[in-house]
Amino acid sequence: MALALENVGVAFGGFRALSEVSLSIAPGQVIGLIGPNGAGKTTCVNTLTGFQAPGTGRVMLGGRDVSRLSAHGFRRAGVARTFQAGRLFTGLDVLDNLACTSVGLGQRRAAAEHEAEDLLHWMGIADLQSRPAAGLPYTDERRVAIARALMGHPDFLLLDEPAAGMSEKEAADLAALIHRIAREKGIGCLLIEHNVGLVLSVCAHVVVLDGGRVIEQGDRAAILGSRAVREAYLGANVEAA
Numbered sequence: 171m172a173l174a175l176e177n178v179g180v181a182f183g184g185f186r187a188l189s190e191v192s193l194s195i196a197p198g199q200v201i202g203l204i205g206p207n208g209a210g211k212t213t214c215v216n217t218l219t220g221f222q223a224p225g226t227g228r229v230m231l232g233g234r235d236v237s238r239l240s241a242h243g244f245r246r247a248g249v250a251r252t253f254q255a256g257r258l259f260t261g262l263d264v265l266d267n268l269a270c271t272s273v274g275l276g277q278r279r280a281a282a283e284h285e286a287e288d289l290l291h292w293m294g295i296a297d298l299q300s301r302p303a304a305g306l307p308y309t310d311e312r313r314v315a316i317a318r319a320l321m322g323h324p325d326f327l328l329l330d331e332p333a334a335g336m337s338e339k340e341a342a343d344l345a346a347l348i349h350r351i352a353r354e355k356g357i358g359c360l361l362i363e364h365n366v367g368l369v370l371s372v373c374a375h376v377v378v379l380d381g382g383r384v385i386e387q388g389d390r391a392a393i394l395g396s397r398a399v400r401e402a403y404l405g406a407n408v409e410a411a
């Protein structure tokens with residue numbers, strides 16, 4: 171049961187944001203997706219979650235072509251995501267932010283609240299449960315957004331720059347949480363991050379995009395040793411950098 175892009179292309183008007191992109195996430199695996207600004211990372215996540223239909227190629231989930239599924243359809247099928255901005259429901263408290271997700275997926279309210287309490291406890295943030303989502307400190311908002319994405323027991327979790335604005339210590343705590351999500355829940359995770367050090371420390375496999383194309387993929391050693399990656403980040407004149 172994998173979530174995958176197969177030779178995906180996405181164009182906005184005449185601009186090709188993705189060209190022939192293939193990548194695959196297995197259950198319990200943490201994949202990193204990196205690349206310079208505008209490389210196409212968010213477009214990849216949008217395509218893997220039904221927010222953007224591929225122009226060419228296919229999105230596959232467990233061997234099924236889900237390219238035309240809606241975003242809600244992807245969520246129901248077990249693919250959850252977070253956004254660069256937390257996008258919490260600011261009029262609700264933390265517990266209700268989580269519970270309403272499972273209610274939206276068809277669960278009864280009492281069961282959804284119970285699941286939300288368990289999940290907040292599992293993440294070590296049970297103390298936040300009655301707090302209004304509006305005005306949460308930035309790092310707590312990020313953690314609640316991840317907790318909300320975990321509601322309904324998804325098989326895959328796609329995280330769009332979850333460590334943006336975090337201190338080194340907060341980013342290390344986040345890395346530990348992502349490991350737990352993969353290991354203890356068996357969820358396949360895809361992590362987009364500008365913090366390349368964090369990605370290389372968390373992910374066994376990293377995909378590098380530049381100009382909408384996959385320019386490299388492999389383990390930490392392969393990424394660090396890649397001339398194409400150095401050129402993408404530092405410009406063509408890598409020897410001088």
Ligand SMILES: Nc1ncnc2c1ncn2[C@@H]1O[C@H](COP(=O)(O)OP(=O)(O)OP(=O)(O)O)[C@@H](O)[C@H]1O
Binds near residue numbers: 187205207208212214
């Ligand atoms: N809806 C859209 N309409 C037109 N162009 C778009 C749209 N969405 C993205 N793009 C363009 O596609 C390219 C890829 O954007 P995308 O947001 O996927 O890159 P990214 O790697 O996530 O960038 P960043 O690291 O800056 O968030 C960019 O040039 C962007 O301007």
